[in-house]
Amino acid sequence: GYLIPALNTVGEKFEKREIFVPEMMMAAKAMQACVDLARPFVKGEDTHLGTVVLGTVFGDLHDIGKNLVKLLLETSGFRVIDLGENVPSLRFVEAAKEYEAQIVGISSLLTTGDPFVEETIRAVRNSDLGDKVKIICGGAALTRNFIEETCGADAYAKDAAEGVRKIKRMLEK
Numbered sequence: 001g002y003l004i005p006a007l008n009t010v011g012e013k014f015e016k017r018e019i020f021v022p023e024m025m026m027a028a029k030a031m032q033a034c035v036d037l038a039r040p041f042v043k044g045e046d047t048h049l050g051t052v053v054l055g056t057v058f059g060d061l062h063d064i065g066k067n068l069v070k071l072l073l074e075t076s077g078f079r080v081i082d083l084g085e086n087v088p089s090l091r092f093v094e095a096a097k098e099y100e101a102q103i104v105g106i107s108s109l110l111t112t113g114d115p116f117v118e119e120t121i122r123a124v125r126n127s128d129l130g131d132k133v134k135i136i137c138g139g140a141a142l143t144r145n146f147i148e149e150t151c152g153a154d155a156y157a158k159d160a161a162e163g164v165r166k167i168k169r170m171l172e173k
């Protein structure tokens, strides 16, 4: 309710050239520190609902949204394999096979990341995982139309909570 709007203000000020990358980095560190403080208070579930391989797309270093998705998934009872940021497409494929994941989750914040999102989805589909693994994507640069219609992923999520809901629904089917 407070932290994400604050980061949006930071983004707007950056766009207007009122602040620059160092201030954006300070804001990101403050956000991560707040999330770390909140973590022990988020109630976890012991169930093992499935394994999600999660990462930020190649070329993109933004990880706050991905980390929120990870936190909510873990506290909802999922095992999360966090590949970090700037993840090449084949790394998603290798990790999904290695950890026998049911879900691949891709986060993307930069519009320049769109071709890499598309490439990652194609790499998963063209591998022997095919459509056995479900793919969900989120992040400010993406839209439902681009993800589900153009790229052929299974789901787009506008925020972390919707991501968890959609993953649960996909695994029920």
Ligand code: B1M
Residues within 6 Å of the ligand: 004, 007, 008, 009, 010, 011, 012, 014, 015, 021, 024, 025, 027, 028, 059, 060, 061, 062, 063, 064, 065, 066, 068, 069, 104, 105, 106, 107, 108, 109, 110, 111, 112, 136, 137, 138, 139, 140, 141, 157, 158, 159, 160, 161, 163
């Ligand atoms: Co950057 N940055 N940044 N940045 N940054 C944006 C994204 C930008 C919109 C700012 C702006 O100009 N208004 C802009 C992108 C413009 C565009 O592409 N159209 C931008 C830019 C330009 C850049 C650089 C190119 C700046 C430069 O160097 N000149 C550079 C790129 C570096 C790179 O990645 N290669 C850069 C760098 C950085 C920092 C490193 C300084 C820092 C990131 C630090 C970090 O992440 N550890 C940073 C920050 C902090 C931002 C803003 C201010 C905040 C991003 C953020 O964390 N938001 C951002 C402006 C903004 O977003 N308003 C901006 C909060 C976070 C919770 O939201 O990640 O969208 P988000 O996640 C949401 C949903 O999208 C969703 O759930 C979350 C909420 O619940 N979601 C998923 C996300 N992933 C999901 C995955 C799912 C499901 C849901 O399933 C798998």
